[in-house]
Amino acid sequence: MIEILRAQPEDADALKKIAIAAKGHWGYDEPLMAQWAQTPIITPEAIAADCVYKGCDGVSIIAWHRLLTSVPTAILDDLWVLPTWIGHGIGRRLFQHAIAQAQLAGALAIELDADPNAAPFYARMGCQMIGESWTEWGRTIPRMRYTLPANIARRA
Numbered sequence: 001m002i003e004i005l006r007a008q009p010e011d012a013d014a015l016k017k018i019a020i021a022a023k024g025h026w027g028y029d030e031p032l033m034a035q036w037a038q039t040p041i042i043t044p045e046a047i048a049a050d051c052v053y054k055g056c057d058g059v060s061i062i063a064w065h066r067l068l069t070s071v072p073t074a075i076l077d078d079l080w081v082l083p084t085w086i087g088h089g090i091g092r093r094l095f096q097h098a099i100a101q102a103q104l105a106g107a108l109a110i111e112l113d114a115d116p117n118a119a120p121f122y123a124r125m126g127c128q129m130i131g132e133s134w135t136e137w138g139r140t141i142p143r144m145r146y147t148l149p150a151n152i153a154r155r156a
């Protein structure tokens, strides 16, 4: 059974390793990946300050997300699943967990900059592409938005 728990500052190294392994799943060039791995990605301070949750299989951490609970639009800054667990429904569970957290915080929507390989996943989760964001890798990636259900109900 996969449990979703609040991440702790001491999880920072494990979460960073998962992010690097997950992004590496898309086969990006080694130099780009090595450069990215030198950046903080996630720190104990960010875990303490932000809404960071981990998926655990009972033994170890297998996935995590970080939500910046700003209103009216929360930002999903990270969502990473360990490659051996990709395609097993963990991403959906963490995305739904982030939706619940955003709703609790009073947000009306979640926005994120999607890795192009992950954009179909976000579309499957109900996100819509609303534009493009420029990245440090010299490329544009999809900016996506999920409108929270309560907001849809309010407008209906």
Ligand SMILES: CC(C)(COP(=O)(O)OP(=O)(O)OC[C@H]1O[C@@H](n2cnc3c(N)ncnc32)[C@H](O)[C@@H]1OP(=O)(O)O)[C@@H](O)C(=O)NCCC(=O)NCCS
Binding pocket: 022, 023, 025, 079, 080, 081, 082, 085, 086, 087, 088, 089, 090, 091, 092, 093, 113, 114, 115, 117, 118, 119, 120, 121, 124, 125
């Ligand atoms: C993107 C990611 C978070 C998705 O998590 P996951 O656990 O593999 O996704 P799930 O198994 O929960 O899939 C949920 C649904 O989305 C679909 N889906 C998942 N990834 C997909 C993809 N890359 N392309 C198309 N559909 C995808 C699944 O088929 C499933 O569809 P269903 O509703 O018919 O069952 C995960 O693949 C990952 O961490 N990738 C590498 C890192 C990354 O790109 N992270 C996002 C950074 S913005």
